[in-house]
Amino acid sequence: MKYLSKLHKILEDGNFAVTAEIGPPKHASAHGIRHHAEMLRDYVDATNITDCQTAIVRISSIASGVHILDCGIEPIVQMTCRDRNRIAIQADLLGAYSLGMRNVLCLSGDHQKFGNHPTAKNVYDVDSMQLIYLLRRMRDEKKFFSGEEIKEHEPRFYIGAVANPFADPFEFRVDRLEKKVEAGAQFIQTQCIFDMERFERFMEMVRERGLDQRVHILAGITPLKSWRAAKYLQTGVSSMLVPDSLVERLKNAEDQKREGIEVAIEQIKYIKEKVKGVHGVHIMAIAWEEVVPEIVERSGLYPRPKVDLE
Amino acid sequence: MRIQYSPNIRIVEMTCTGNIDHRVILNAFEEGADGVYVAGCLEGDCHFQKGNFRAKKRVNAVKKLLDEIGLGGDRLEMYNLSAAQGPRFAEIANEMTAKIKALGPSPLNSPAGGCCGCSKEGATN
Amino acid sequence: MIIAQQKPIKEIAAMIADCKKVLLAGCQGCVAVCLAGGDKETEILASALRIMRKLEGNPLEAVTYAATRQCDPEYIVPMDDLVKDVDAVISLACGVGVQYVAERYPDKWVVPALDTKFIGGSTVHGVWEEKCGLCGECILHRTGGICPIIRCSKSILNGPCGGSQYGKCEVSKDVDCAWQLIYDRMKALGRLDKMMEIQMPKDWSKSRDGGPRRAVREDVIIE
Numbered sequence: 001m002k003y004l005s006k007l008h009k010i011l012e013d014g015n016f017a018v019t020a021e022i023g024p025p026k027h028a029s030a031h032g033i034r035h036h037a038e039m040l041r042d043y044v045d046a047t048n049i050t051d052c053q054t055a056i057v058r059i060s061s062i063a064s065g066v067h068i069l070d071c072g073i074e075p076i077v078q079m080t081c082r083d084r085n086r087i088a089i090q091a092d093l094l095g096a097y098s099l100g101m102r103n104v105l106c107l108s109g110d111h112q113k114f115g116n117h118p119t120a121k122n123v124y125d126v127d128s129m130q131l132i133y134l135l136r137r138m139r140d141e142k143k144f145f146s147g148e149e150i151k152e153h154e155p156r157f158y159i160g161a162v163a164n165p166f167a168d169p170f171e172f173r174v175d176r177l178e179k180k181v182e183a184g185a186q187f188i189q190t191q192c193i194f195d196m197e198r199f200e201r202f203m204e205m206v207r208e209r210g211l212d213q214r215v216h217i218l219a220g221i222t223p224l225k226s227w228r229a230a231k232y233l234q235t236g237v238s239s240m241l242v243p244d245s246l247v248e249r250l251k252n253a254e255d256q257k258r259e260g261i262e263v264a265i266e267q268i269k270y271i272k273e274k275v276k277g278v279h280g281v282h283i284m285a286i287a288w289e290e291v292v293p294e295i296v297e298r299s300g301l302y303p304r305p306k307v308d309l310e
Numbered sequence: 311m312r313i314q315y316s317p318n319i320r321i322v323e324m325t326c327t328g329n330i331d332h333r334v335i336l337n338a339f340e341e342g343a344d345g346v347y348v349a350g351c352l353e354g355d356c357h358f359q360k361g362n363f364r365a366k367k368r369v370n371a372v373k374k375l376l377d378e379i380g381l382g383g384d385r386l387e388m389y390n391l392s393a394a395q396g397p398r399f400a401e402i403a404n405e406m407t408a409k410i411k412a413l414g415p416s417p418l419n420s421p422a423g424g425c426c427g428c429s430k431e432g433a434t435n
Numbered sequence: 436m437i438i439a440q441q442k443p444i445k446e447i448a449a450m451i452a453d454c455k456k457v458l459l460a461g462c463q464g465c466v467a468v469c470l471a472g473g474d475k476e477t478e479i480l481a482s483a484l485r486i487m488r489k490l491e492g493n494p495l496e497a498v499t500y501a502a503t504r505q506c507d508p509e510y511i512v513p514m515d516d517l518v519k520d521v522d523a524v525i526s527l528a529c530g531v532g533v534q535y536v537a538e539r540y541p542d543k544w545v546v547p548a549l550d551t552k553f554i555g556g557s558t559v560h561g562v563w564e565e566k567c568g569l570c571g572e573c574i575l576h577r578t579g580g581i582c583p584i585i586r587c588s589k590s591i592l593n594g595p596c597g598g599s600q601y602g603k604c605e606v607s608k609d610v611d612c613a614w615q616l617i618y619d620r621m622k623a624l625g626r627l628d629k630m631m632e633i634q635m636p637k638d639w640s641k642s643r644d645g646g647p648r649r650a651v652r653e654d655v656i657i658e
Contacts, residue, residue, distance in 0.1 A: 081589070082589070086636065108589055108591060108596045108597070108598075109589075110598070110605070111588050111589065111598070111605060111606050113588075113606050113607075122589070124589045124590045124591065125636065125639065126636045127589070127590075127591040127592055127593050127594075127596075128591075128593075128596070129592075129593035129633055129634075130592070130593065130633070130634075130635065130636045133633055133635075134636075145636070162597060163597075164597030166600075167595070167596075167597045167598065167599050167600055168595070168599050168600050168601060168602065168612075168615060169595070169599075169615060169618050169619075172595070172618055172630070175627075175630065175631060176593075176595075178631070179593065179631055179633060182631075182633065183633055191597060238598050238600050238603075238604075238605035239597055239598050239599065239600045239605060331475065332475075332479045333475065333478050333479055333482065336479060336482035336483065336486065337482065339486060340482055340485060340486060375444070375479075375483055378443075378444055378445065378483075379444060379483050379484075379486050379487040379490070380486075380487060380490045380491075381486055381490060417490055418486060418489050418490065
């Protein structure tokens with residue numbers, strides 16, 4: 001089998017994958033990105049680079065990807081449908097491939113209302129489902145989104161998508177995941193998991209449909225710095241479910257940051273051992289990238305497998 | 311019962327306060343009224359159920375508009391009283407008269423037209 | 436119908452600051468129904484502008500007229516005499532009406548009194564909501580009679596996105612998630628299988644993206 005990326009091979013080989021997330025800065029220096037990349041290099045298989053998350057202007061995902069590649073980590077380029085029409089998406093992804101990027105994660109993107117440019121016009125020319133489908137077709141059938149033939153050098157991305165088991169309608173979430181798999185998604189990263197019971201119910205439905213056999217699901221893990229952060233996610237962010245018990249646990253902890261790390265490690269171990277059908281974790285340490293190595297190491301996921309694609 | 315009330319009140323009879331729209335009130339001001347008040351039935355006693363409640367909303371909307379255009383929403387008020395409350399009617403008439411007197415004549419009635427003569431050349435924005 | 440709302444009066448006043456006499460042209464079409472530009476609103480605005488200007492010591496003569504509708508040029512013709520001696524026309528029509536008035540009177544300063552908002556209907560008296568995105572190719576038969584183009588904040592065709600929770604959109608707790616509504620309706624109709632079909636990208640050339648649009652019916656054109 002010819003692997004599309006390092007992440008592709010790791011997952012196909014049956015390894016429990018580890019991905020992390022690097023959020024580019026709101027300025028024009030890549031110093032921080034490179035610092036985080038150096039730090040994470042030996043602890044993760046690939047890192048996502050967010051695409052102006054929460055609609056805040058930052059260094060672009062693809063430009064950041066160049067820095068990350070340069071630091072020796074495989075990037076997962078996030079591509080949202082919010083800011084680009086089908087022409088710009090394809091142009092950017094052709095460019096990303098030419099620069100050596102091999103994984104792409106397709107998302108709708110957060111609405112601009114909450115970002116730092118709430119008066120912007122949004123695009124949403126294609127949605128995440130269509131983006132998955134069209135990228136797969138681009139690779140497998142050598143066609144532009146319009147259907148026009150790509151004569152040579154079609155981009156051959158390993159295609160990822162997201163799933164949010166905590167959004168509604170709950171019963172449709174697995175259907176929508178199946179739809180994404182049908183469209184061409186090969187790996188899935190989930191929304192941050194805090195409500196383990198709901199995640200397990202979701203995975204149960206995933207297994208019933210046999211979807212875990214068709215796509216690699218990476219469970220989203222977010223270490224929380226404080227009970228206030230937990231409370232904020234619980235009440236201030238749409239489509240997150242944070243149980244009161246977790247808020248309380250952090251509140252009662254002597255050292256909340258330590259406790260946040262412990263919780264993340266417990267979650268990873270639990271998912272790895274108890275939740276069948278999960279093929280890896282995606283650690284989203286929002287503005288707290290430096291704790292990822294410890295979490296990976298203490299979760300028993302270190303060292304990472306060495307992969308040589310050539 | 312013969313009750314005296316301020317002689318400066320001009321009564322415009324309406325079938326129901328619910329029939330008063332913004333235009334009637336603005337008209338009164340354009341025609342020279344220094345103040346306008348709407349006297350509706352007691353809340354809950356409207357023969358047409360909600361006429362006086364609707365009037366109240368409209369009066370509030372016109373008050374806001376009067377503030378915006380600089381005439382001042384406090385020249386307009388709404389009161390509720392029943393047809394049997396003669397003394398109350400006189401009291402309101404006197405109260406409103408005192409209030410408007412305190413505010414002074416409507417600037418629309420000053421011979422120059424302007425509020426204080428400061429902008430005889432007109433606004434230029 | 437087209438839903439419009441009046442601009443702040445100070446903005447309207449600023450547009451005609453240098454005029455001595457204006458015609459306020461209302462429209463008895465959609466904007467009268469949504470209480471933004473009918474004869475009543477036209478007279479209120481005229482009155483308010485007159486008061487405002489008199490207070491500024493710069494009286495304004497404001498006359499009014501309410502056209503049957505301003506989106507058919509023939510209904511603007513009756514305004515000709517009124518327009519002759521005014522310095523400006525304030526149209527209380529939607530953007531369509533303002534443009535037809537401007538076209539008819541090339542030498543007049545024509546300004547809009549309304550912000551044309553959307554195509555929608557009223558939920559209760561005084562509340563209007565957006566229902567149609569004017570995309571040019573209706574897909575309501577595929578979405579259970581609920582338009583995701585305009586009622587989904589992201590115009591997603593394969594929703595609901597991950598931001599839907601408790602039936603509401605991530606954008607605001609006051610906004611229903613259109614895809615939750617579509618899901619509920621499809622479920623009630625026993626057609627959830629339809630939701631599993633991947634909807635392909637829309638042909639936006641049929642919308643404004645294809646350039647200004649025209650609709651023609653040859654059989655009714657009068658030569």
